[in-house]
Amino acid sequence: MSRASDQAYQKIRAYLLSGAAQPSEQLTEDQLAQIAGVSRTPVREAVRRLEDELLLVRSDTKRLFVADWSRDDIEEMFTLRQMLECHAAERAARRLSRAQVAQLETVNRILKDAIERPVPDVARFLEANRSFHELVIDAAHSPRLGQMLAKLVEAPVVLRTARNYSLDDLRQSARDHDELIAAFAARDPEWARAVMGSHLRRAFHSFANTVGPAAGESTSEAA
Amino acid sequence: MSRASDQAYQKIRAYLLSGAAQPSEQLTEDQLAQIAGVSRTPVREAVRRLEDELLLVRSDTKRLFVADWSRDDIEEMFTLRQMLECHAAERAARRLSRAQVAQLETVNRILKDAIERPVPDVARFLEANRSFHELVIDAAHSPRLGQMLAKLVEAPVVLRTARNYSLDDLRQSARDHDELIAAFAARDPEWARAVMGSHLRRAFHSFANTVGPAAGESTSEAA
DNA sequence: CGAACCGTTATTGTATACAAATCGCTCCCG
DNA sequence: CGGGAGCGATTTGTATACAATAACGGTTCG
Numbered sequence: 001m002s003r004a005s006d007q008a009y010q011k012i013r014a015y016l017l018s019g020a021a022q023p024s025e026q027l028t029e030d031q032l033a034q035i036a037g038v039s040r041t042p043v044r045e046a047v048r049r050l051e052d053e054l055l056l057v058r059s060d061t062k063r064l065f066v067a068d069w070s071r072d073d074i075e076e077m078f079t080l081r082q083m084l085e086c087h088a089a090e091r092a093a094r095r096l097s098r099a100q101v102a103q104l105e106t107v108n109r110i111l112k113d114a115i116e117r118p119v120p121d122v123a124r125f126l127e128a129n130r131s132f133h134e135l136v137i138d139a140a141h142s143p144r145l146g147q148m149l150a151k152l153v154e155a156p157v158v159l160r161t162a163r164n165y166s167l168d169d170l171r172q173s174a175r176d177h178d179e180l181i182a183a184f185a186a187r188d189p190e191w192a193r194a195v196m197g198s199h200l201r202r203a204f205h206s207f208a209n210t211v212g213p214a215a216g217e218s219t220s221e222a223a
Numbered sequence: 224m225s226r227a228s229d230q231a232y233q234k235i236r237a238y239l240l241s242g243a244a245q246p247s248e249q250l251t252e253d254q255l256a257q258i259a260g261v262s263r264t265p266v267r268e269a270v271r272r273l274e275d276e277l278l279l280v281r282s283d284t285k286r287l288f289v290a291d292w293s294r295d296d297i298e299e300m301f302t303l304r305q306m307l308e309c310h311a312a313e314r315a316a317r318r319l320s321r322a323q324v325a326q327l328e329t330v331n332r333i334l335k336d337a338i339e340r341p342v343p344d345v346a347r348f349l350e351a352n353r354s355f356h357e358l359v360i361d362a363a364h365s366p367r368l369g370q371m372l373a374k375l376v377e378a379p380v381v382l383r384t385a386r387n388y389s390l391d392d393l394r395q396s397a398r399d400h401d402e403l404i405a406a407f408a409a410r411d412p413e414w415a416r417a418v419m420g421s422h423l424r425r426a427f428h429s430f431a432n433t434v435g436p437a438a439g440e441s442t443s444e445a446a
Numbered sequence: 447c448g449a450a451c452c453g454t455t456a457t458t459g460t461a462t463a464c465a466a467a468t469c470g471c472t473c474c475c476g
Numbered sequence: 477c478g479g480g481a482g483c484g485a486t487t488t489g490t491a492t493a494c495a496a497t498a499a500c501g502g503t504t505c506g
Binding site: 226227228261262263264265268284285286 | 489490491492497498499
């Protein structure tokens with residue numbers, strides 16, 4: 001991560017997530033170059049990636065703007081993620097070795113540790129959670145699937161910065177993981193898929209309620 | 224498409240598809256710049272896109288190679304495409320307007336015309352087919368879904384260059400489209416999903432048989 | 447005879463200067 | 477008073493030169 005384009009990517013991303021930039025605000029490559037502390041060349045490369053991750057968008061005339069995500073956008077991403085990650089869980093159930101299952105157990109133990117502390121360590125929880133899902137996706141052994149999911153998972157994680165997690169949510173996640181591990185140990189693809197499905201769907205609702213409370217039917221379908 | 228980076232993308236892509244480059248052959252940015260007739264800067268941008276589309280791959284040390292697709296790779300892509308495009312069909316069934324359904328009918332009429340000629344016009348068929356699927360995906364109204372599918376659909380289309388289609392395959396496709404239109408007209412998401420599923424799965428087998436005839440279990444999982 | 451080291455060459459990565467395009471403003475004309 | 481053409485300023489796109497890094501080959505030492 002020492003290369004200038006990677007550094008640019010990291011810094012710009014951090015900048016966007018910090019909330020310092022308003023949604024739909026225009027950004028110029030020069031500004032970003034200044035923020036990242038490198039020249040425009042690597043910035044352009046970083047911007048490409050961020051566009052791909054939909055954190056930045058381009059106008060029809062190639063000008064850059066901070067993406068603004070509607071509630072529909074978020075729901076869409078969760079839906080796609082669910083579809084793909086259920087598939088990943090199913091495949092993983094067919095392929096996971098004992099050692100890999102053990103690894104999942106270890107990671108989930110760390111995750112539980114992070115929860116059950118005087119004050120839950122959310123950063124640690126998120127990191128363990130990320131690891132867990134990454135292990136499952138890797139085990140699915142489907143490079144494109146992994147690539148697509150990386151994009152979908154990244155983005156919402158980003159938005160979670162501001163979010164506050166309830167203890168119940170965290171504990172339920174840990175239990176979901178336990179059941180997922182059971183499904184893997186039993187080599188039952190259908191079970192794994194089902195558990196992953198409810199796990200992610202619950203996550204979506206819990207997420208949606210804290211971010212865009214109601215949303216109703218008012219703005220959604222009309223446009 | 225007059226921008227240098229677009230031109231580079233087109234030319235390099237055409238070059239790769241022409242078969243002039245062997246799979247796993249190394250390519251340098253300079254070579255590609257020469258082929259595209261522009262400097263390395265836009266070439267690098269084009270290469271990024273082609274990497275994303277998996278026509279090019281990078282070694283761990285950033286060297287560039289022509290991708291070589293295993294049969295497993297192809298199966299994986301068809302599977303993902305099926306999953307996503309079934310979802311698109313389902314969504315489209317809920318949202319398509321009468322006018323859009325009419326448009327699909329028009330396109331499929333063109334597609335049939337292309338088949339039923341003294342000698343079937345495959346290029347015309349493929350173009351109409353592409354249009355048809357694109358209309359469905361657009362109607363699903365899910366930008367990320369569209370983006371992902373674009374990548375998955377592009378690549379195999381590429382490999383089809385050498386392929387020869389049987390008249391039966393072409394006609395079956397046309398019938399599938401008709402049934403899909405019927406499902407849309409009836410606003411039946413489940414029906415649409417099911418038809419799309421069998422449509423694509425058949426396409427996969429028909430494709431796989433002409434490309435990598437047997438594949439069996441010999442080379443696949445071991446590596 | 448083999449293997450590790452070092453210098454050369456090839457290749458990718460970055461900075462900068464310049465070209466093309468777009469934007470926003472003013473000014474002119476209807 | 478409104479709309480559009482033109483112009484200066486801003487922004488993106490491309491070429492080129494140079495820096496950093498990785499591959500290659502030869503040589504030397506064990």
